[in-house]
Amino acid sequence: MAEVRADDLIMVSVDDHLVEPPDMFDEVMPERWRDRAPRIIRTKEGADVWTFEGSIIPNIGLNAVAGRPREEYGIEPTAFDEMRPGCWDVDARVKDMDAGGVLGSMCFPSFPGFSGRLFAATEDKDLALAVLRAYNDWHVDAWCGTHPGRFIPMGLPVLWDAELAADEVRRLAAKGVHSVTFTENPATLGYPSFHSDHWDPLWRALCDTGTVLSIHLGSSGQLAVTAPDAPIDVMITLQPMNICQAAADLLWSRVIKEFPDIRIALSEGGTGWIPYFLDRLDRTYDMHHLWTGQDFGGRRPSDVFRDHFLTCFIADPVGVNLRHDIGIDNIAWECDYPHSDSSWPHAPEELARVAARYDVPREDLDKITYRNAMRWYSYDPFAHTPEAEASVAELRARAAGHDVAVRSFDTGRFERTRKGADLGKLARQATA
Amino acid sequence: MAEVRADDLIMVSVDDHLVEPPDMFDEVMPERWRDRAPRIIRTKEGADVWTFEGSIIPNIGLNAVAGRPREEYGIEPTAFDEMRPGCWDVDARVKDMDAGGVLGSMCFPSFPGFSGRLFAATEDKDLALAVLRAYNDWHVDAWCGTHPGRFIPMGLPVLWDAELAADEVRRLAAKGVHSVTFTENPATLGYPSFHSDHWDPLWRALCDTGTVLSIHLGSSGQLAVTAPDAPIDVMITLQPMNICQAAADLLWSRVIKEFPDIRIALSEGGTGWIPYFLDRLDRTYDMHHLWTGQDFGGRRPSDVFRDHFLTCFIADPVGVNLRHDIGIDNIAWECDYPHSDSSWPHAPEELARVAARYDVPREDLDKITYRNAMRWYSYDPFAHTPEAEASVAELRARAAGHDVAVRSFDTGRFERTRKGADLGKLARQATA
Numbered sequence: 027m028a029e030v031r032a033d034d035l036i037m038v039s040v041d042d043h044l045v046e047p048p049d050m051f052d053e054v055m056p057e058r059w060r061d062r063a064p065r066i067i068r069t070k071e072g073a074d075v076w077t078f079e080g081s082i083i084p085n086i087g088l089n090a091v092a093g094r095p096r097e098e099y100g101i102e103p104t105a106f107d108e109m110r111p112g113c114w115d116v117d118a119r120v121k122d123m124d125a126g127g128v129l130g131s132m133c134f135p136s137f138p139g140f141s142g143r144l145f146a147a148t149e150d151k152d153l154a155l156a157v158l159r160a161y162n163d164w165h166v167d168a169w170c171g172t173h174p175g176r177f178i179p180m181g182l183p184v185l186w187d188a189e190l191a192a193d194e195v196r197r198l199a200a201k202g203v204h205s206v207t208f209t210e211n212p213a214t215l216g217y218p219s220f221h222s223d224h225w226d227p228l229w230r231a232l233c234d235t236g237t238v239l240s241i242h243l244g245s246s247g248q249l250a251v252t253a254p255d256a257p258i259d260v261m262i263t264l265q266p267m268n269i270c271q272a273a274a275d276l277l278w279s280r281v282i283k284e285f286p287d288i289r290i291a292l293s294e295g296g297t298g299w300i301p302y303f304l305d306r307l308d309r310t311y312d313m314h315h316l317w318t319g320q321d322f323g324g325r326r327p328s329d330v331f332r333d334h335f336l337t338c339f340i341a342d343p344v345g346v347n348l349r350h351d352i353g354i355d356n357i358a359w360e361c362d363y364p365h366s367d368s369s370w371p372h373a374p375e376e377l378a379r380v381a382a383r384y385d386v387p388r389e390d391l392d393k394i395t396y397r398n399a400m401r402w403y404s405y406d407p408f409a410h411t412p413e414a415e416a417s418v419a420e421l422r423a424r425a426a427g428h429d430v431a432v433r434s435f436d437t438g439r440f441e442r443t444r445k446g447a448d449l450g451k452l453a454r455q456a457t458a
Numbered sequence: 459m460a461e462v463r464a465d466d467l468i469m470v471s472v473d474d475h476l477v478e479p480p481d482m483f484d485e486v487m488p489e490r491w492r493d494r495a496p497r498i499i500r501t502k503e504g505a506d507v508w509t510f511e512g513s514i515i516p517n518i519g520l521n522a523v524a525g526r527p528r529e530e531y532g533i534e535p536t537a538f539d540e541m542r543p544g545c546w547d548v549d550a551r552v553k554d555m556d557a558g559g560v561l562g563s564m565c566f567p568s569f570p571g572f573s574g575r576l577f578a579a580t581e582d583k584d585l586a587l588a589v590l591r592a593y594n595d596w597h598v599d600a601w602c603g604t605h606p607g608r609f610i611p612m613g614l615p616v617l618w619d620a621e622l623a624a625d626e627v628r629r630l631a632a633k634g635v636h637s638v639t640f641t642e643n644p645a646t647l648g649y650p651s652f653h654s655d656h657w658d659p660l661w662r663a664l665c666d667t668g669t670v671l672s673i674h675l676g677s678s679g680q681l682a683v684t685a686p687d688a689p690i691d692v693m694i695t696l697q698p699m700n701i702c703q704a705a706a707d708l709l710w711s712r713v714i715k716e717f718p719d720i721r722i723a724l725s726e727g728g729t730g731w732i733p734y735f736l737d738r739l740d741r742t743y744d745m746h747h748l749w750t751g752q753d754f755g756g757r758r759p760s761d762v763f764r765d766h767f768l769t770c771f772i773a774d775p776v777g778v779n780l781r782h783d784i785g786i787d788n789i790a791w792e793c794d795y796p797h798s799d800s801s802w803p804h805a806p807e808e809l810a811r812v813a814a815r816y817d818v819p820r821e822d823l824d825k826i827t828y829r830n831a832m833r834w835y836s837y838d839p840f841a842h843t844p845e846a847e848a849s850v851a852e853l854r855a856r857a858a859g860h861d862v863a864v865r866s867f868d869t870g871r872f873e874r875t876r877k878g879a880d881l882g883k884l885a886r887q888a889t890a
C-alpha cells in the first residue's frame with residue numbers, strides 16, 4: 027500500500043467562503059454611490075446584519091462556525107465578534123490556511139448570495155452595477171491581493187444583463203481573474219434558462235478569456251426542502267447531490283454544444299455520485315437519443331462531461347475510490363472553510379486516511395489536491411510560494427509562529443495553541 | 459473471473475408496470491357503483507383514454523413502448539391496439555416474461571398514478587374507496603391470480619385516510635399481499651409529511667403484516683423539471699436519483715425510529731448513487747447531530763438505512779460493482795417492462811455482462827436477481843414453479859413454444875419470431 031503522509035501534500039481548495047468585513051466598501055465604492063453602499067448594522071438581539079436598499083441580510087450562523095465545538099453549531103444569525111476572525115479578516119484567514127495546511131483558496135461570497143442575487147434584485151440597476159463592480163474589485167484587490175498567490179480570485183456575475191455580464195468577465199480577466207460564480211439554474215430566479223440563447227454573450231466571454239463558471243450548490247435559490255416540518259438533517263444530506271440537476275441541465279443543453287471551450291465547476295457538489303450519473307447519462311443517450319434528437323457528434327455524454335465539468339468534494343471516500351470512473355483530471359478537493367461541513371484544520375489527515383485506504387498513488391493525489399485546481403483555474407501559487415515551501419508541513423511550521431486555535435485532542439473543543447505548537451502533531455492526534 | 463451465464467440466472471423483477479385493460483372493473487366493481495367506475499373512451503385522435511368522474515387520463519406513450527424500435531418512442535398518448543398486448547393482457551404478459559427470462563414480477567399501476575393519486579382526488583370518498591378496493595381486488599385476483607407464483611401482488615394505498623389505509627393493508631395481507639405502493643412525499647400532495655404522526659396507523663399495519671412500502675420514482679407528483687424549455691433528456695436522466703429526497707426524508711424521520719420493523723423499497727431509484735448517499739448520511743450525522751439532536755441509539759445512519767431500505771435497479775454497473783458498500787441484502791434487480799428504460803428481453807444478458815466485468819460471485823448475483831426480492835416481499839415463486847424450471851433458459855425454452863416478438867439482430871427492429879425459435883440465442887446475438 028502506498029504510504030500517504032498528510033504532511034507531504036500540497037492542498038489548494040476550490041471552495042471556501044468569506045464573510046464580508048464591515049469596511050469592505052469604504053475604499054472601492056465610487057463617490058457618487060458611497061452613501062448607498064451595503065452596510066452593517068447591529069440588531070437589538072446583538073446580531074450584525076447587512077442592510078442594502080431596505081433589505082436586511084443576516085450572517086447565517088452555520089456559514090461561520092469554523093473553530094467552534096459542534097454542540098454550538100446552529101443557523102442563528104451571528105455577530106462579527108462571535109466569529110473566528112479568519113471568516114472575515116484576510117490576514118487571520120491566511121494564518122488559518124497555514125494552520126490547516128492549505129496553500130490556496132477560492133472564496134465564495136456570503137451576503138450577496140453565491141451568484142450575487144442580492145444585487146440582481148436591486149431596482150436601481152446603475153447602483154447594482156456599481157456595487158457589484160466594487161465588490162469584485164474589493165475581492166480581487168483587497169481580499170486576494172493582500173497575500174499574492176494564496177487565493178484564486180473569483181468574480182460575481184451580472185445576472186440581470188448578459189451583455190454586461192460578458193463585459194464584467196472581460197474586465198475581471200484583464201485583472202487576472204479566471205473564475206466567475208453563477209447560479210445552478212437561472213430559470214428558478216426568473217431569468218431565461220440554460221436552453222435559451224439569452225446568455226450567449228456571457229458564454230462567449232468565458233470561452234474567450236478561459237474563465238470557469240463556478241456553480242455552487244444552493245445558488246438556484248431552491249433548497250432541497252422536502253416538507254416544512256422536515257428535520258434540517260434532510261436538507262444538509264441532500265444539498266450537494268442537488269447540483270446534479272444543474273449538471274444534467276447543462277450537459278443536455280445547447281451551451282455545451284455551441285461553446286466547446288466552456289468549462290464549469292460543480293462547487294461543493296461532491297463526487298461519489300458522479301460515476302452513477304455518467305452511467306445514467308450514457309444510458310439515457312442510448313435508450314432515447316433516437317427520438318429526443320440529442321447529438322454530440324457521435325461522442326458519449328460521459329466523455330462530453332469530462333471535457334467541460336470539474337467536480338469538487340470536501341470528504342468523499344466513494345469518489346476517491348472511483349476517481350478513474352469520474353475522470354482523474356476532473357476532481358478537485360475543497361476545504362469549505364468556515365462552513366459547518368469543513369474538516370478544517372484536519373482535512374489533510376482526513377484525505378490522507380482515505381487515500382491510504384484506496385491505495386491512491388501520489389500522482390493521482392496531486393491532481394486531486396492541487397494540480398487540477400491550478401490547471402482549471404489558470405492559477406499559479408508557485409510564482410509566490412516555492413513548491414518546496416508549499417506542503418502541509420511547511421505551512422504548518424509557519425503557522426506555529428502564530429497564535430492559532432485548533433481542536434484540542436483532549437477536550438474535543440477548539441482552543442488557542444501556544445506559539446511554537448506542532449500543528450501537524452495536534453491534527454494527527456485529533457484525527458487518529 | 460467467475461463465468462456468468464445469463465441462461466442460468468433466475469430473474470425476479472421488483473418493478474414492472476401494467477396498463478389497465480378496459481374490462482378490468484367489469485367483475486370487481488360493486489353493483490351500487492358500477493356505472494361510475496372508470497372506463498375507456500376513444501378520442502377523435504384515436505387514443506384510448508380513461509375517464510373517471512369528469513377527469514381524462516391518457517395512456518402515456520413512453521409507458522408502453524416495450525417491443526417498439528427506439529425511433530418510435532415518444533410521450534404521445536396511445537391506443538390499446540398500438541400497444542404490445544403484454545402491456546395489458548396478463549396471458550400475453552406471462553409469455554413476454556418467459557421470452558425475457560423473467561420468473562416473477564411486481565407490477566405498478568398506470569392510470570391511477572403510482573400511489574393511487576387519482577382516487578385520492580375524487581370528491582366522493584365512498585366511491586373512491588369502492589374503486590380503489592375494486593382495483594386492488596382485480597390486481598390480486600385477476601392479474602396476479604391467473605398465473606399463480608408469477609407475480610408479487612401489490613396494493614394501492616388509501617392516501618386520504620390513514621385509518622382506512624391501515625384497514626386496506628390488513629385486508630390485502632389476508633389475501634397474501636405484502637407490498638403497498640406509496641408516494642415519495644405526501645407533503646407535496648397536500649397531506650401531512652413523513653414527520654407528522656398522521657400516518658402512524660398505516661405504519662403500524664405495515665409492521666404488523668410484514669408489508670413493504672414500495673415507493674416508486676415520480677410518485678410525489680413532482681418531476682425533475684429544471685426549466686419549461688429543458689430537453690426531456692434532462693428529466694429522464696434525473697428521475698431515478700430524485701428519489702434520494704424520499705430516502706433522506708424517511709431516514710431522518712420519526713417513522714424509522716418509532717417503527718423499527720418498517721421496510722421501504724426505493725422502486726426504480728437506481729443503486730449506483732447509494733454508497734455516496736450513505737457516506738453523506740454518516741457525515742451529516744457526525745458533523746451535525748450534536749446540534750440537530752438526531753439519535754439512532756448510537757448506531758450509524760448507514761446501518762439504519764440497511765435495516766429498512768431495499769434499493770432497486772434496471773441496469774447500473776456502478777451499483778453492481780459497489781454492491782457491498784450498498785449492502786448485498788439491500789439490492790434487487792428490476793425489469794421495468796414495458797417502459798422505455800427496460801432492456802427487455804435482453805436484461806439477463808445485460809446483467810450477466812456487468813456481473814462478469816466485476817467478477818460477481820453467483821451467491822451475490824442470486825441475491826440481486828431473486829433471493830432479496832423473495833425475502834423482502836415474502837414471495838415464494840418456487841411453490842408453483844420448481845426452482846429447476848425457473849432459470850432464464852428454462853423459461854425461454856417454454857416461450858419458444860409461442861409466437862413472441864423480440865428484437866432482430868439483423869434489423870435492430872422487433873419482429874415476431876417463429877414458433878420454436880431459440881430466444882436465448884437471439885438475445886445473445888442482439889446484445890453481443
